[in-house]
Amino acid sequence: MQSCKADDFVRIVRNNNQRGLSRVLSMVENGHPLASSILHSLFDPxxxxxxxxxxxxxxxxxxxxxxxxxxxxxxxxxxxxxxxxxxxxxxxxxxxxxxxxxxxxxxxxxxxxxxxxxxxxxxxxxxxxxxxxxxxxxxxxxxxxxxxxxxxxxxxxxxxxxxxxxxxxxxxxxxxxxxxxxxxxxxxxxxxxxxxxxxxxxxxxxxxxxxxxxxxxxxxxxxxxxxxxxxxxxxxxxxxxxxxxxxxxGTGRKEIALRRTALVLNSIIREKGRELARTLIIDRYGSIEEAIESILAGETTPYRIGEILSGFLKNKRENENECKRD
Ligand SMILES: Nc1nc2c(ncn2[C@@H]2O[C@H](COP(=O)(O)OP(=O)(O)O)[C@@H](O)[C@H]2O)c(=O)[nH]1
Ligand SMILES: [Mg+2]
Structure with a gap:
């Protein structure tokens, strides 16, 4: 049902209905749950x-x-x-x-x-x-x-x-x-x-x-x-x-496509990387503010939190490798 609705918005954008376009842009701006599916369907390097x-x-x-x-x-x-x-x-x-x-x-x-x-x-x-x-x-x-x-x-x-x-x-x-x-x-x-x-x-x-x-x-x-x-x-x-x-x-179609794709992917990496790190910190400390309090109380440092984040990824990969071996 959700993907069907996303398709409707995709069609609106492609048909360039200006009011519809405004609406889709607002969905993206407000982080609407369908925004990502719509962008996925529309992306063309x-x-x-x-x-x-x-x-x-x-x-x-x-x-x-x-x-x-x-x-x-x-x-x-x-x-x-x-x-x-x-x-x-x-x-x-x-x-x-x-x-x-x-x-x-x-x-x-x-x-x-x-x-x-x-x-x-x-x-x-x-x-x-x-x-x-x-x-x-x-x-x-x-x-x-x-x-x-x-x-x-x-x-x-x-x-x-x-x-x-x-x-x-x-x-x-x-x-x-x-x-x-x-x-x-x-x-x-x-x-x-x-x-x-x-x-x-x-x-x-x-x-x-x-x-x-x-x-x-x-x-x-x-x-x-x-x-x-x-x-x-x-x-x-x-x-x-x-x-x-x-x-x-000098830039051909291929190079433009390559550049655009790298640009969008890097921007997504920045955004999702930040989101992931924040989520992990919030899971552990309750909120960013509480993590800061914990640092100020001498219980940890930003660097230790950084190590915990890296450790999380390492553990996850090790678990996955073990699963593959099983
Ligand atoms: N004399 C002169 N004034 C300009 C020129 N371009 C813009 N302006 C004026 O500069 C002011 C600021 O322009 P605006 O386009 O809003 O600047 P922005 O803040 O950079 O977007 C306005 O009053 C414009 O009319 C220009 O080429 N010559
Ligand atoms: Mg201006």
């Missing part, structure tokens, strides 16, 4: 869906840029998905208001699907939910899917790593040196976008970005730097071209 991460400090113009990229890809006949992720916000599902306003013109376009996601207590965390949402939108034939993350913290870096290509958006006047130098975030940008090129300070920003990039010894490994203005639309074609040539360079 060879899916044709380019995922573009858009990251950078608040106010850099990510949403405005996303809006421009939606228009660009719509003009080229693509169905476009957008996932706007805000790790710092407790609100979800509905709207991150500013983003919705910037993408308003696409709200009624059936070829565009926009979803906002925010932090939830869900075990997989926001990057797990984003990963799953990506798979679902890909299965509904959205291509590309743009992932806008707010800010440049650890959660954002993790989310950005889910994308095939990441745009790091920088702007004049936000403290250029801080932005570029301090940010080892340079490493997460496949393309550096210098937005608000209509504003003063753009030359200075470009100089300081290029100076930072020279620290990368191999010139071929340096990401392209594209100036644009999301507000006027200037430079958007060049940006889309750069995205196109980044993805065209």
């Amino acid at each position: 060879e899916r044709l869906c380019l995922t573009i991460g858009i990251t950078g400090p608040p106010g850099a113009g990510k949403s405005t840029l996303t809006n421009r990229l939606i228009s660009y890809y719509r003009r080229h006949g693509n169905k476009v998905g957008v996932i706007a992720v805000d790790p710092s916000s407790p609100f979800s599902g509905g709207a991150l208001l500013g983003d919705r306003v910037r993408m308003q013109e696409h709200a009624s376009d059936p070829g565009v699907f926009i979803r906002s996601m925010a932090n939830r207590g869900h075990l997989g965390g926001l990057s797990g939910t984003t990963r799953d949402a990506l798979e679902i939108l890909a299965a509904a034939s959205y291509n590309p899917v743009l992932i806008e993350t707010m800010g440049v913290g650890q959660a954002e870096v993790e989310i950005a790593s889910l994308a095939d290509i990441t745009l790091l958006v920088l702007v004049p006047g936000l403290g250029d040196d801080v932005q570029t130098m301090k940010a080892g975030i340079m490493e997460i940008g496949d393309i550096i976008v210098l937005n608000k090129a209509d504003r003063p300070g753009i030359e200075q920003l470009e100089l300081s970005v290029n100076a930072s990039l020279e620290l990368i010894p191999d010139p071929a490994a340096r990401p392209p730097v594209i100036r644009c203005s999301a507000q006027t639309g200037e430079g958007i074609e060049e940006l889309a071209d750069a995205i196109g040539s980044c993805t065209a360079s």
Whole structure:
């Protein structure tokens, strides 16, 4: 009965019924018991869906840029998905208001699907939910899917790593040196976008970005730097071209499938590994808090708990080997 219901949702996604799609995404976000079966049925490593991460400090113009990229890809006949992720916000599902306003013109376009996601207590965390949402939108034939993350913290870096290509958006006047130098975030940008090129300070920003990039010894490994203005639309074609040539360079279907599969599996390993370890600790101590109390009381240490976790796996394997011998 359960698998039958999962199939219904799978069909809804494949038929791209937008309301149904929203519902399935909510199921995934809320850890619904059917979510995993649905994702299992939909997973296709060879899916044709380019995922573009858009990251950078608040106010850099990510949403405005996303809006421009939606228009660009719509003009080229693509169905476009957008996932706007805000790790710092407790609100979800509905709207991150500013983003919705910037993408308003696409709200009624059936070829565009926009979803906002925010932090939830869900075990997989926001990057797990984003990963799953990506798979679902890909299965509904959205291509590309743009992932806008707010800010440049650890959660954002993790989310950005889910994308095939990441745009790091920088702007004049936000403290250029801080932005570029301090940010080892340079490493997460496949393309550096210098937005608000209509504003003063753009030359200075470009100089300081290029100076930072020279620290990368191999010139071929340096990401392209594209100036644009999301507000006027200037430079958007060049940006889309750069995205196109980044993805065209050398990777075939097989390699993409391999990369995607490794990415999703590694992300599942992180998520389930954490879940397994937590469960084992809770089984033994009652709760994580009680384990901490026990450590503070001098009864154990985090390292001993680590040994217990490893020991559990070792015992399990030994038992299984014994069973096989029997
Ligand atoms: N002058 C100028 N303003 C821009 C540009 N792109 C975005 N903005 C403005 O910058 C503000 C923040 O934009 P938003 O897209 O919400 O930034 P986000 O926080 O990175 O998503 C808004 O007022 C935009 O209208 C641009 O290229 N030039
Ligand atoms: Mg935004």
